[in-house]
Amino acid sequence: MKKNLLAIMLIILVAITLVGVIAVVVVTKLSDPTSAEDKPSIDEIVQSSVEVPEITTNLAGNDYIKISFMVQTENKKAKEELEKRNFQVKNIIITELSEMKAEDLTGKKGKEKLQEALKTRMNELMEEGKVEKIYITSSILQ
Secondary structure, three states: OHHHHHHHHHHHHHHHHHHHHHHHHHHHHHOOOOOOOOOOOHHHHHHOEEEEEEEEEEOOOOOEEEEEEEEEEOOHHHHHHHHHOHHHHHHHHHHHHHOOOHHHHOHHHHHHHHHHHHHHHHHHHOOOOOEEEEEEEEEEEO
């Protein structure tokens, strides 16, 4: 009887220790700062970004816009692909803008909506990576 009790206590002690070790490993892996998403440095952003030169196009009303962008991709392969797809990117920008009115582009929310729409459409094209963020570098609305 004592041997059985001693064996059961030893098994319980080993099980508790094993659960503790597993918990420590899981907690350290989840809280590891290198496993979390690191923000890229400005140099990395510039190296993976494509400039879209100024585009002038009509809006849905009688207004027109001159606008240029900087498109940040997730890596250099995505940047190279986006550079090759330059004509498609310009087409996406022009078609998106042609559906918008001047009122849609005024203010912060309007510009953010345009940026999100362009990002979504460009990511539909991408095969080697994805577009992370779109920056409006100049904008003149008339």
